[in-house]
Amino acid sequence: MGNIELWGGVECTVNRVGEQYFDQLAQSGHAQRLTDLDLFAALGITKLRYPVLWESVAPEHPEQHDWNWATERLNRLRELNIDPIVGLLHHGSGPRYTNLLDDDFPQKFAQYARSVAKQFPWVTYYTPINEPLTTARFSALYGFWYPHAKDDTSFAKALLNQINGTRLAMQAIREINPNAQLVQTDDLGYSHATPALQYQADFENHRRWLSWDLLCGKVDQQHVMWRYLVENKVPEATLLEMVQNPCPPNVIGVNYYVTSERYLDERIIDYPWHTHGSNYYQRYADVEAVRVQAANPLGVQKILEQVCDRYDIPVAITEAHLCCTREEQMRWFAEVWDSASFLRKEGRNILGVTAWTLLGAYDWNSLLTQNNGHYEIGVYDLRDGKPAETSVSKFLSGLANQEERHPLLQIEGWWKRACRSAYPPLAECPESWNMAAGPLRQLNNLTVQPLLITGATGTLGRAFAKVCDVRGIPYVLLSRQDMDIADAASVEETLRKYQPWALVNTAGYVRVDDAEKEPEACYRENTLGPAVLAQVCQSLNIGFVTFSSDLVFDGNTETHYAEEAPTNPVNVYGCSKAMAEEQVLAAMPGALVIRTSAFFGPWDEHNFVYKALKAIAHQETFLAAEDSVVTPTFVPDLVNAALDLLIDEESGIWHLANQGALSWAQLAELAANLAGMEPSPWLQPVPQETFNLPAARPATSALATGKRAILPSVEDALRRFLHMCEFNFRPSDRQLNNPEDEMQFAAQA
Structure with missing residues (x-):
């Protein structure tokens, strides 16, 4: 097997909170800077996750499209020999004339996908909907994003609407471009727990696979999540139709963060109030496993091994990002890259690792519920209004050329050092x-x-x-x-x-x-x-x-x-x-x-x-x-x-x-x-x-x-x-x- 590829991605979420839309491309200024694409190309990336978002192209009416921005950008990527992985919905609920709980959402979304394929018939790679499971949780189970539902039935419907929307979208796209490839992303972590909450962790560890399992037609009567979905008003006929007519991804895109692995603990007095939650039976704290001294996070290599063992489908890391200091940002990407490279050499079908996000991100510290302008530096630094090179961008450029790494990369990241523990808190740095x-x-x-x-x-x-x-x-x-x-x-x-x-x-x-x-x-x-x-x-x-x-x-x-x-x-x-x-x-x-x-x-x-x-x-x-x-x-x-x-x-x-x-x-x-x-x-x-x-x-x-x-x-x-x-x-x-x-x-x- 050859080497894995360096991919890139731009944080492009357009999400809705109440009547307000949050637009990452507007906040970063990328919406006005075509020259950013040349910077990305200089990194040596081969594929770029890139938005042609429904809310931006057809915001007012499904038949009224503005293709100018997308046409200019996608044509430039073509000139730069970068394959775009086109995203159509990124943590969104769609334009105002629909939402994730709309019965007609899948058909409306597929209609838009067909329009995109007609406009750009040469585009091969698509992520129609980014992270369907995560978006359903945040929008319909936790109530953070529109339509702000907070129940399992709404969650199940939002998830199924997105999966059906993806299936219908790929069907419509392939009618125009039969070679179109589905790169399906979702956040993939793992839940750890105290013995008293192991049942909840087991449920979440089964649930985390749902986006890919549904697309692959795996959710039949024997599937561990069948009963949960049916009890929450998902028609059996809908699930069986997915089994009979699957739409498996061509690439499984794993988004993995330091915070992706969680730890559940019923001893809520030991944790801050904002971590407290409930499953209707028991109250518990839900915190980052990496911050719990007693927890042993699996890490990205084991997570990738789990994906490869579950699906006989090529895998890519489609988001690798850390909001931290420069050396820790590089350490994180290096660990993900090295883990993926090791598995590829071992014969696992790992295609690439995506530097995410190239321009940084805004207000993710509030999970995009507040517009405070809180900026997380990405591969480039936008704090003075234009992308500036950092050690991270230089590291990525050298990565493709196998140049020497910065001396600080010999040290393990904070998530593997004693200082990671916040529960219990450390009086001072132990190292x-x-x-x-x-x-x-x-x-x-x-x-x-x-x-x-x-x-x-x-x-x-x-x-x-x-x-x-x-x-x-x-x-x-x-x-x-x-x-x-x-x-x-x-x-x-x-x-x-x-x-x-x-x-x-x-x-x-x-x-x-x-x-x-x-x-x-x-x-x-x-x-x-x-x-x-x-x-x-x-x-x-x-x-x-x-x-x-x-x-x-x-x-x-x-x-x-x-x-x-x-x-x-x-x-x-x-x-x-x-x-x-x-x-x-x-x-x-x-x-x-x-x-x-x-x-x-x-x-x-x-x-x-x-x-x-x-x-x-x-x-x-x-x-x-x-x-x-x-x-x-x-x-x-x-x-x-x-x-x-x-x-x-x-x-x-x-x-x-x-x-x-x-x-x-x-x-x-x-x-x-x-x-x-x-x-x-x-x-x-x-x-x-x-x-x-x-x-x-x-x-x-x-x-x-x-x-x-x-x-x-x-x-x-x-x-x-x-x-x-x-x-x-x-x-x-x-x-x-x-x-x-x-x-x-x-x-x-």
């Missing part, structure tokens, strides 16, 4: 990926390259270590004693010792006011050090990221500073950072330089937000500048985004700060309000000059970005800060002194 004990570490007979992090005693360096522990990124945290960043010989010796794939520089001189009287020390650590690191990394072909500051600007503007704004620092610290930017990029054009501002985080007590909240909680006077505007930055957001950009091999100057420009006084007030405190009268806004700080500060140094590095809002970040914070801001039991005698201020640096 450490600090490789300081030795220069190299052997893992699965492979030499693991670490990430080097300078600044072992600093807030940012320690934050990188914490995040790397969570993300499964091997690292070595270096102190000044381990390596002198301003000494080329020391740097080269250290890099050759550890052989890192990249280096993160968080070391430097941070005392803004002291820099005015210690300029030499400041320039050595902040300018010479990063320049030396860049030179050595360039010579050894090692990735490099270093941090700059909003203080490279003078504040003489009414707008926020974008990356291309000219620098003009007003103090020694800012000058040292501005010079570092120039020298680093001159020495290493591929370096990543991140400007950030006013960061705060949950892992230290030395940031402005912590000090403000502590003072207000203890009813101590806290002075904060009312005329100095910054863009606060939440350290976990900063570190995660910086790691993603580093893994993506981005370069140049990037601004990373949470969205929202605030004065220091406004920041303290917002934090106090979100913490449920009354900031007045303890918080006292004052002019910046009140502090008589030795180093001048710009009146505003608010950062904006013209790139895709868009972080959540400051308010959102503060809420997460308060949730994560290890510190208690409540007043102690001690006797408070006169607040006027207790002055607290934080130097705004």
Whole structure:
């Protein structure tokens, strides 16, 4: 057998909630970008799951079609030698003149399918209805989507309508193109359970096959689901007609996610309320099996083996996607790809693996019930309005050419590590990926390259270590004693010792006011050090990221500073950072330089937000500048985004700060309000000059970005800060002194 193929897919759901339609193509902007198809072709994909959706082509009347969009796109795919797998209904209930419980739904759908085949007689591959079982559950059993039914009888009818619609659609399509192929998709997981709920898990594990079993004509009187369907008013004659006239898929498309396998537990007190449900007899929690410490998920390879054993039909993974950090996205796809490749070499008829979704997805965190614009990055990143390459797209491009994989793919994904457990919850990450004990570490007979992090005693360096522990990124945290960043010989010796794939520089001189009287020390650590690191990394072909500051600007503007704004620092610290930017990029054009501002985080007590909240909680006077505007930055957001950009091999100057420009006084007030405190009268806004700080500060140094590095809002970040914070801001039991005698201020640096 040859190698498996790389397929692709675009999240294209048009679903209905009440009277509102949710359109993924409109949200992603793909509806207006024909050039996306050329990007997809560059990945080396051979087939693309692509929409010609009923709701979009004939939204108002079954005889009124608009083929312009579909014609332009399908013709372009033909020119690119990509076979489209055309989808006609994707998690939808159809246009307004029908729905999944409409008695005439199958006939109306088949009429539309015939129209598509007439318009595009050359199209060979079809998925008429995506995930019929899943859509029936969400629309007619759980009530999330239109028509919002919540009973087994409605579920059975919605499922049968979709299966009959698929059968009639393929019959109509094959009358025009006899060679048309049915690629039938559905989510295929597995339900695990406690002994008390094994009966429910058994039922769900039989039910999961229904889409394919019905199409294959397997649901006869001996089938385990026959009685359930008949009791829920599916006519026996309908089921028997499917047995006598099956419409088996040419390809079984398995959609498998980290969350596809479930765990059922009657001990609902151990799980959050939103996981609680009922089967009319018993209440239980339904959670992701991967998050339960006691569960042992089967994994994609065993799931594929089950499919191959059940059906003598070619199989493909038609959705492989993970909403996570870059390395975890790659790890997930690599695991699916490697599992499918292994089975194909073992003689199993596995055709391909589909990168899903190429452009990401919107609002799946609410199961498409709310239009919040919540974006999950896919193979490409759309956050600045156009598709940007990521490490995932580069990985897929190399996959077809069998190029070397990123060093981080030697590490197993989070779903296989100890950190996967949320039930019971872990107090902290149980794993450490600090490789300081030795220069190299052997893992699965492979030499693991670490990430080097300078600044072992600093807030940012320690934050990188914490995040790397969570993300499964091997690292070595270096102190000044381990390596002198301003000494080329020391740097080269250290890099050759550890052989890192990249280096993160968080070391430097941070005392803004002291820099005015210690300029030499400041320039050595902040300018010479990063320049030396860049030179050595360039010579050894090692990735490099270093941090700059909003203080490279003078504040003489009414707008926020974008990356291309000219620098003009007003103090020694800012000058040292501005010079570092120039020298680093001159020495290493591929370096990543991140400007950030006013960061705060949950892992230290030395940031402005912590000090403000502590003072207000203890009813101590806290002075904060009312005329100095910054863009606060939440350290976990900063570190995660910086790691993603580093893994993506981005370069140049990037601004990373949470969205929202605030004065220091406004920041303290917002934090106090979100913490449920009354900031007045303890918080006292004052002019910046009140502090008589030795180093001048710009009146505003608010950062904006013209790139895709868009972080959540400051308010959102503060809420997460308060949730994560290890510190208690409540007043102690001690006797408070006169607040006027207790002055607290934080130097705004």
